[in-house]
Amino acid sequence: MTLRRAARDPGFFYLENTGLDLGQQSELLALAARLFALDDHQKQAVQMVHSPHFRGYNRVGAELTRARPDWREQFDIMAEEPCLPDALLHQPWQRLQGPNLWPSALPELRGALLGWQAQLTLVGLTLIRSFAETLAQAADVFDESLSPLPYRHTKLIHYPGRHEGDGQGVGAHKDPGYLTLLLQDSHGGLEVLTEQGWTPAPPRAGALLVNIGELLELASNGYLKATLHRVVTPPPGVSRLSCAFFMAARLDATVPLLTLPPALATEARGLQSDPDNPLFYQVGENVLKGRLRSHPDVAARHYATPLATASAPTGPPS
Ligand SMILES: O=C(O)CCC(=O)C(=O)O
Numbered sequence: 001m002t003l004r005r006a007a008r009d010p011g012f013f014y015l016e017n018t019g020l021d022l023g024q025q026s027e028l029l030a031l032a033a034r035l036f037a038l039d040d041h042q043k044q045a046v047q048m049v050h051s052p053h054f055r056g057y058n059r060v061g062a063e064l065t066r067a068r069p070d071w072r073e074q075f076d077i078m079a080e081e082p083c084l085p086d087a088l089l090h091q092p093w094q095r096l097q098g099p100n101l102w103p104s105a106l107p108e109l110r111g112a113l114l115g116w117q118a119q120l121t122l123v124g125l126t127l128i129r130s131f132a133e134t135l136a137q138a139a140d141v142f143d144e145s146l147s148p149l150p151y152r153h154t155k156l157i158h159y160p161g162r163h164e165g166d167g168q169g170v171g172a173h174k175d176p177g178y179l180t181l182l183l184q185d186s187h188g189g190l191e192v193l194t195e196q197g198w199t200p201a202p203p204r205a206g207a208l209l210v211n212i213g214e215l216l217e218l219a220s221n222g223y224l225k226a227t228l229h230r231v232v233t234p235p236p237g238v239s240r241l242s243c244a245f246f247m248a249a250r251l252d253a254t255v256p257l258l259t260l261p262p263a264l265a266t267e268a269r270g271l272q273s274d275p276d277n278p279l280f281y282q283v284g285e286n287v288l289k290g291r292l293r294s295h296p297d298v299a300a301r302h303y304a305t306p307l308a309t310a311s312a313p314t315g316p317p318s
Pocket residue numbers: 155157170175182184190229230231242243244
């Protein structure tokens with residue numbers, strides 16, 4: 001199947017021969033297992049609710065998808081950067097920038113996870129050039145929105161098994177960035193909504209699963225598709241681990257609107273309007289939308305009052 005067809009339908013595909021070290025992949029998942037096995041008080045010390053930048057740990061049930069709790073615990077990092085001083089904050093999404101939180105009991109996590117994030121950023125940047133070419137665009141058509149570095153977000157995830165409940169490991173959602181690269185352990189559970197209904201996307205040793213995010217759907221006027229996906233809770237006694245890497249564009253960038261050649265333009269589906277999930281061309285707005293919805297505790301603590309220096313949000317590009 002060509003890259004273009006796979007990225008269009010189902011919007012999920014496996015990427016093999018990435019050159020990434022297999023040993024490094026299992027070490028990363030082993031570190032994730034050690035992180036989630038830490039004492040509760042160590043995990044609570046780096047809880048995301050302490051971070052206006054959406055960094056850190058969330059216990060099982062803390063995150064919401066479609067207003068329902070997800071049965072997963074998770075640890076999120078983004079680029080390691082200082083936060084912006086108040087005088088430079090004009091838009092709420094500028095507060096996404098800031099430092100990560102690291103558990104003191106697992107010092108090796110920092111280097112391993114930041115290293116993985118840096119490597120996957122390079123994979124993502126290579127891949128998006130291929131998406132550009134497959135849409136008959138110049139390979140660098142996304143560069144302006146990505147330089148010098150895109151907004152990137154890495155999440156370690158643990159889905160504990162159980163019988164009871166509604167089976168929502170993570171509820172049906174689309175990813176808000178350009179693309180996502182997923183490393184799974186050997187346990188399945190991820191499902192993708194295709195024309196055939198919910199379809200498993202099982203782990204494949206050594207391969208990363210790629211999926212299209214909302215920003216690529218926006219850029220291509222719906223030619224490429226951000227596909228709904230979810231994770232079903234594993235059975236009791238099984239613990240599933242994964243690591244998701246989300247690559248957006250620079251937070252202050254606007255998604256470029258591609259002019260597709262006629263043969264592709266006629267197949268562009270336009271954007272699916274979903275009142276529960278408005279799409280924003282302004283990258284920071286689109287990313288922050290997803291974060292506020294998923295983490296109401298962070299929203300309530302850090303985003304309830306408007307910024308003193310706020311200016312009006314930007315509209316769609318003309
Ligand atoms: O854990 C997985 O397999 C997928 C997670 C996911 O879709 C997400 O966090 O956006």
